[in-house]
Every structure is written in structure tokens, then in C-alpha cells.
Amino acid sequence: xxxxxxxxxxxxxxxxxxxxxxxxxxxxxxxxxxxxxxxxxxxxxxxxxxxxxxxxxxxxxxxxxxxxxxxxxxxxxxxxxxxxxxxxxxxxxxxxxxxxxxxxxxxxxxxxxxxxxxxxxxxxxxxxxxxxxxxxxxxxxxxxxxxxxxxxxxxxxxxxxxxxxxxxxxxxxxxxxxxxxxxxxxxxxxxxxxxxxxxxxxxxxxxxxxxxxxxxxxxxxxxxxxxxxxxxxxxxxxxxxxxxxxxxxxxxxxxxxxxxxxxxxxxxxxxxxxxxxxxxxxxxxxxxxxxxxxxxxxxxxxxxxxxxxxxxxxxxxxxxxxxxxxxxxxxxxxxxxxxxxxxxxxxxxxxxxxxxxxxxxxxxxxxxxxxxxxxxxxxxxxxxxxxxxxxxxxxxxxxxxxxxxxxxxxxxxxxxxxxxxxxxxxxxxxxxxxxxxxxxxxxxxxxxxxxxxxxxxxxxxxxxxxxxxxxxxxxxxxxxxxxxxxxxxxxxxxxxxxxxxx
Numbered sequence: 001x002x003x004x005x006x007x008x009x010x011x012x013x014x015x016x017x018x019x020x021x022x023x024x025x026x027x028x029x030x031x032x033x034x035x036x037x038x039x040x041x042x043x044x045x046x047x048x049x050x051x052x053x054x055x056x057x058x059x060x061x062x063x064x065x066x067x068x069x070x071x072x073x074x075x076x077x078x079x080x081x082x083x084x085x086x087x088x089x090x091x092x093x094x095x096x097x098x099x100x101x102x103x104x105x106x107x108x109x110x111x112x113x114x115x116x117x118x119x120x121x122x123x124x125x126x127x128x129x130x131x132x133x134x135x136x137x138x139x140x141x142x143x144x145x146x147x148x149x150x151x152x153x154x155x156x157x158x159x160x161x162x163x164x165x166x167x168x169x170x171x172x173x174x175x176x177x178x179x180x181x182x183x184x185x186x187x188x189x190x191x192x193x194x195x196x197x198x199x200x201x202x203x204x205x206x207x208x209x210x211x212x213x214x215x216x217x218x219x220x221x222x223x224x225x226x227x228x229x230x231x232x233x234x235x236x237x238x239x240x241x242x243x244x245x246x247x248x249x250x251x252x253x254x255x256x257x258x259x260x261x262x263x264x265x266x267x268x269x270x271x272x273x274x275x276x277x278x279x280x281x282x283x284x285x286x287x288x289x290x291x292x293x294x295x296x297x298x299x300x301x302x303x304x305x306x307x308x309x310x311x312x313x314x315x316x317x318x319x320x321x322x323x324x325x326x327x328x329x330x331x332x333x334x335x336x337x338x339x340x341x342x343x344x345x346x347x348x349x350x351x352x353x354x355x356x357x358x359x360x361x362x363x364x365x366x367x368x369x370x371x372x373x374x375x376x377x378x379x380x381x382x383x384x385x386x387x388x389x390x391x392x393x394x395x396x397x398x399x400x401x402x403x404x405x406x407x408x409x410x411x412x413x414x415x416x417x418x419x420x421x422x423x424x425x426x427x428x429x430x431x432x433x434x435x436x437x438x439x440x441x442x443x444x445x446x447x448x449x450x451x452x453x454x455x456x457x458x459x460x461x462x463x464x465x466x467x468x469x470x471x472x473x474x475x476x477x478x479x480x481x482x483x484x485x486x487x488x489x490x491x492x493x494x495x496x497x498x499x500x501x502x
Contacts, residue, residue: 297338
């Protein structure tokens with residue numbers, strides 16, 4: 001592999017690893033805010049314990065996400081300085097907004113939320129929880145805006161004096177069709193990650209701790225016991241031994257919330273994914289053609305559920321399962337829509353941009369699309385199963401469902417990784433669609449050996465960090481719930497202010 005391949009692998013490694021924690025943070029921040037709202041309304045010790053429990057998982061995710069995000073941005077000045085010089089005036093604007101607005105907003109209110117228990121007034125404390133969620137979602141908004149500009153450049157002009165792209169309209173950047181639907185897609189991904197995390201942890205807890213001891217009944221006063229008449233004959237000797245009362249696990253409610261979030265995110269994602277496919281047909285037709293390994297223009301076009309071969313123009317595919325008209329529907333939104341093939345598109349690009357091969361890696365595109373779609377379908381069916389058990393009031397006792405649900409958290413990682421491969425690999429060989437080739441964005445300094453060494457260091461450090469984060473999350477998720485009771489003031493003391501009671 002040359003310098004270009006290694007630099008791309010290094011950026012892909014840091015980006016994919018970082019993004020695995022971004023949707024967890026966003027999804028958990030939203031759901032933790034929902035749990036905080038529930039605690040605000042009811043104020044029970046169990047709900048406070050649940051809030052602190054899942055808030056701890058959110059904090060671990062935020063910690064790892066911040067560290068990995070900082071490392072990722074350094075690469076723009078190291079391996080990709082030529083790219084930064086060319087589009088820095090455009091690309092840097094949303095990144096600066098993310099750092100100055102969203103990141104500071106999220107981190108400030110995160111500190112207030114974390115240390116605000118027993119200190120802040122209840123309403124203000126609830127407000128900080130929702131502002132953490134808003135800050136997390138705003139961070140993703142600015143990052144997706146920058147990435148969408150690379151997919152479909154808008155609101156810029158090339159300076160004739162220095163040949164650099166300069167921002168002319170920030171409004172065009174944030175009204176980019178690629179950005180609008182891409183950001184909705186990311187929000188739903190976050191909901192899937194958060195719901196999956198909530199459901200997986202709750203399912204494990206329900207399997208191991210299906211119920212919790214109920215508070216003991218108050219003992220009879222000594223005076224009443226002393227003055228009580230003897231029990232009737234046979235009542236004390238024949239009475240059964242009382243069984244310790246139990247209450248339903250509070251994790252049943254969080255399992256339902258996670259299941260609902262997972263279902264909503266997955267089902268809505270099918271529609272949003274379809275709109276993204278239509279956008280790609282309009283602005284990046286090469287990407288949608290590669291996702292089907294479609295080398296010739298067709299109308300109408302079928303969708304192959306499974307095929308062998310077809311990864312190059314001289315390798316005819318063997319389509320095992322094929323659905324007529326489906327590709328036309330996905331790519332154009334019409335039953336008989338036309339989809340251009342890779343070969344004519346490559347010829348068109350050669351006439352427009354000059355000699356070269358503009359076809360991305362078809363194998364990666366084809367299978368990334370299907371891994372993402374097939375796993376999403378399985379997750380949707382799993383959610384229907386869970387809703388059926390919920391309706392029959394058997395969600396907490398269906399052991400097979402709880403076993404599967406305990407591992408459902410791994411599915412969003414596969415879907416997100418496949419989605420990023422589909423999005424970023426499908427844009428190749430462009431680093432900015434139609435403006436700059438990936439090979440022209442390299443810094444040009446250093447060597448392949450130096451990048452190999454830095455890549456090895458990144459892999460070792462990120463693997464170590466990932467293992468530590470996984471251990472921390474698993475250990476935290478397996479802890480028993482310890483409700484924090486509200487501290488009651490002494491009977492002869494004045495009632496404390498609301499800011500000290502929660």
C-alpha cells in the first residue's frame with residue numbers, strides 16, 4: 001500500500017471509531033433527559049437511581065468520544081494539509097461552530113447536570129439535562145453539514161487569485177439536501193444506539209434481577225402488641241410463613257423505553273434511507289450504481305438481494321435473488337425510474353474531469369448497502385416481537401427475548417460501520433465531489449513508512465482505549481441498582497429549600 005492508501009485507512013480508523021461513540025452519546029443524552037423528566041414528575045428513589053445508573057453509561061461514552069474526536073481533527077493538518085488549504089475557508093466554518101457553540105454548550109451543561117444533584121433547583125436541573133441532549137445533537141449537526149458539503153459542494157466560489165474555495169453563503173451549506181436528510185438519518189441512528197443500549201442493559205438486569213424486595217410493612221406499635229388479645233386457636237400455628245414481598249424491577253420500564261426508541265428509529269430509517277438513495281441518484285449517481293453493482297444503464301431496474309461476482313466491468317454477475325423494479329423505486333422514487341450504469345457514468349466523468357477511473361470499490365459498496373439494510377430489517381422484526389410480548393405483558397418473563405435483547409447492542413455498530421463505508425467509500429476517488437481528488441488532498445510530506453508507524457500507534461491506542469471503555473461500560477451495566485432515597489429533615493427542623501431536597 002502506498003501513502004494514499006495508508007492515510008485513508010488511518011483517517012477511516014479514527015473516524016469510524018469516533019463515530020461509534022457519537023450516536024451512543026446523542027441517543028443516551030436524549031433518553032437520559034427523558035428519564036430525568038420522569039423522575040422530575042414522580043420523584044421516587046427508584047427513578048433517581050435509574051437516572052444516575054444510565055447517566056453513568058452516558059458519561060463514559062462522552063469521555064471516550066471527546067478524546068477520539070480531538071485526535072481525528074488533527075489529521076486535517078497532518079496527512080491532509082493540501083485538502084485543508086483548498087477548502088479550509090469553507091470546511092472550517094461548521095467545524096468552528098461545532099467547537100465554539102455545540103461542544104461548549106454540551107460540556108458546560110454536562111457539568112451542571114452531573115454536579116447539580118442535591119444542589120440545583122429541580123426545574124433548573126431538568127433544564128440542564130435537556131441542554132446536554134441539545135448540545136450533543138448540535139455537535140452532530142455541524143459535523144454532518146461539513147461532511148455533506150464534501151458530498152455536494154454548495155455556497156462557495158473559487159478564488160481566481162489563490163485557487164482556493166471560499167464560503168459565499170452559509171445558508172446554502174445548511175440547506176444542502178444531502179445535509180438535511182443526512183442529519184435526520186444521524187438523529188435516527190442515535191435513537192437506535194440509545195434505544196439499543198437501554199434495552200440491552202435492562203434486559204440483562206431483568207434476567208439476573210427480575211424483581212427487587214419491596215419495602216417492609218411498618219411494625220405494629222409496642223403498646224398495641226402488648227395489649228393485644230391472644231390469637232384464636234390455630235391461627236398462629238397454622239398460618240403460612242410470610243414470603244418476602246417483591247416489586248417489579250424498575251428496569252422493566254427502561255426496557256420498554258429502549259424498545260420503543262429502537263422501533264421508532266429503525267422503522268423511520270427505512271423512509272429516510274430511501275430519500276437518501278434518491279438524493280444520491282441526483283447528486284452522486286456513481287455511488288448508487290456501485291451499491292447495486294450496476295454497470296449498464298437500466299429502466300426499470302431490479303434489486304439483487306444476493307449475487308456472486310459483478311465487481312468489475314468484465315466480471316458478469318450471477319444474481320441469485322432478484323426483486324423487479326425495487327432498485328428503480330429506491331433510487332428514483334418511481335416504479336420505472338432509470339438508473340445510470342457505472343460504465344457510462346465513468347465515460348461521462350472522463351469527458352468532464354479528464355482521464356481516470358472514477359468507479360469506487362464496487363464490492364465494498366454492494367455489501368455495505370446490504371449489511372446495513374438486512375440488519376435493520378432483522379432489528380425491526382425483533383422490535384415487533386418485543387412489542388407483541390409487551391402487549392401480552394410477558395416482556396419481563398420471556399427469557400429467550402431477554403437473551404437476544406442483551407446482545408442487540410452489537411447490531412447498531414455493524415449498521416453504522418457499513419453506513420459510513422457506503423457513504424465515504426462511494427464518494428471515491430473524490431475527497432470533495434467534483435472539486436478535488438483524494439490523491440490531491442494529501443500533504444505530500446513524510447513517507448508511507450511513517451504513516452504506517454503512526455497508524456500502528458493509533459490502532460494500539462484506540463484498541464486499548466476501546467477495551468477499557470468496554471470493560472467500564474459492562475461493569476457499570478452489571479451493577480445492581482441502588483436507589484438513592486430522598487433525605488427527610490428531622491421532625492423539629494424547618495423544611496429545607498427545594499434546592500437541597502433533590
